[in-house]
Amino acid sequence: MAVSIDDLGDLVQRSDKLIELLKRHIFSPDGAKRFEKVYRIGEAASLIGRHATTIRDAANQGVISTERAAGTNAxxxxxxxxNKARRHYNTMPQIAVDEEPAIMAVQNFKGGVGKTSIAVHLAQWMAIRGFRTLLIDLDSQASATTLFGYTPDMDIDGDDTLAPFIMGDQRTMHYAIRDTLIENLSLIPANLQLYGAEYYIAAQSERKEIYSYLPEGINSIKKDFDVIVLDPPPALGMLSINALVAATSLLIPMPPRMLDFTSSLQFFNMLHETLEIIVEKHNVEFNYDFVKIVASKKKQRTSDEKYARAEDDILGLARDIFGKEYMLDGIIYESTAIDNAASEFKTLFEIQGQTTSYKSFRTAMAAIDGVCDEVMQEMLSYWPSLKAKIKAA
Ligand SMILES: Nc1ncnc2c1ncn2[C@@H]1O[C@H](COP(=O)(O)OP(=O)(O)OP(=O)(O)O)[C@@H](O)[C@H]1O
Ligand SMILES: [Mg+2]
Structure with a gap:
């Protein structure tokens, strides 16, 4: 069958329709995404930073109330x-005015290593802990934006992305920041039109430094946030370079597999060369607070014994070579719970727990929780006032 350009247009419309139907099916009855999670007393107490008995008293006194989890009796x-309780007990973890937000790029030029999944989980984890968090989707494929329940080319307009700021039509990035279903978590979404920014930046390179856009943009909004997570595209393009320069720390997901390993080494090479050129040209100092590799999408013994063992060997070697200095202890496992959640446009943190295989959910959750906590500990070492406050709580 011959396929004309008009037919391709028809294919686009059919795909849009399919996504709309899927969203209606997943987010029934009205196709709108919700965040309905409720936390048990122990979890809530730990999130608030007070003992469970204190929280129970607060509930009895009507400071806060309990809700029934959707579809269960819990x-x-x-x-x-x-958050109400945090405000009541003054345990909301916000950095002091003279402290800088953590700007973390989850970066690796290799595609499909789990960057977006980790970036969105990390941003949600930080926001659930009470940090004022912003996730910036810099990838015109807009996977992160999709995980927030948007269909990028239907729900998001090019003007909602960073494109107008980059092209000089907006002076700050405020216009692009939107609230999400999770309190304290904001999003700057992406869609395909953000790709135009790549060409624009390159075309303007005589007039303006190619890597100065995002650092300037983040400067214009950073006082409103404690944590800013960047989700760049999987290539050394203009937006990726901007993310690498704007970031104060890097998290590099690396599956412990030979191919991913070698391409991660190429990533370090490019990172080194790119930053060296910038630093030499401008005679400036450049430091990251920390650069950490995180083993991602690692096969579990239970699912794939032979390959899991081979990956254990690679991971062991990687730990010997990179050491604690450059590698997190935690591991993100390849998990059906994460993949199933993603196919419902969700992360593990949006799932009540009873709705999927409980064991696989708990394992994946504990692993990702550990990784996010390690990242927070790194950030806290740059926020002395907050570290003291969290310790005291
Ligand atoms: N820990 C995991 N376990 C199982 N599946 C995962 C996990 N992390 C990510 N995935 C799935 O793998 C695919 C790629 O993940 P993701 O989009 O996070 O990678 P990425 O590095 O951002 O990709 P890209 O390079 O295209 O931006 C997605 O379908 C996602 O749902
Ligand atoms: Mg991605």
Whole structure:
């Protein structure tokens, strides 16, 4: 069958329709995504930074109330109540005015290593802990934007992305920041039109430094946030370079597999060369607070014994070579729970827990929780006031 350009247009419309139908099916009855998670008393107490007995008293006194988890009989506290309690007990973790937000790029030029999944989980984890968090989707494929429940080319307009700021039509990035279903988590979304920014930056290179756009943009909004997570595209393009320069720390997902390993080495090479050129040209100092590799999408013994063992060997070697200095202890496992959640446009943190295979959910959750906590500990070492506050709570 011959396929004309008009037919391709028809294919686009059919795909849009399919996504709309899928969203209606997943987010029934009205196709709108919700965040309905409730936290049990122990979890809530730990998130609030007070003992469970204190939280129980607060609930009895009506400071906060419990809700029933959707579709179950379990009762717990919503994030909104947890934040109410944080304000009541003054345990909201916000950095001091003279402290800088952590700007973390989850970066590796290799595609499909779990960057977006980790970036969105990390941003949600930080926001659930009460940090004022912003996730910036810099990838015109817009996977992160999709995980927030948007269909990028239907729900998001080019003007909603960073494109107008980059092209000089907006002076700050405020216009692009939108609230999400999770309190304290904001999003700057992406869609295909953001790709135009790549060409624009390159075309303007005589007039303006190619890597100065995002650092300037983030400067214009950073006082409103404690944590800014960047999700760049999987290539050394203009937006990726901007992310590498704007970031104060890097998290590099690396599956412990030969091919991913070698391309990660290429990534370090390019990172080194790119930053060296910038630093030499401008005679400036450049430091990251930390650069950490995280083993990602690692096969579990239970699912694939032979390959899991081979990956254990590679991971062991990687740990010997990179050491704790450059590598997190935690591991993100390849998990059906993460993949199943993603196919419903969700992360593990948006799932109540009873709805999927509980063991696989708990394992994946514990692993990702550990990784996010390690990242937070790194960030806290640059925020002395907050570290003291969290310790005291
Ligand atoms: N830990 C995991 N376990 C199982 N599946 C995962 C995991 N992390 C990511 N995935 C799945 O793998 C695919 C790629 O993940 P993701 O989009 O996070 O990678 P990426 O590095 O951002 O990709 P890209 O290079 O295209 O931006 C997605 O379908 C995602 O749902
Ligand atoms: Mg991605």
């Amino acid at each position: 009762r717990g506290f919503t994030l909104s109540d947890i």
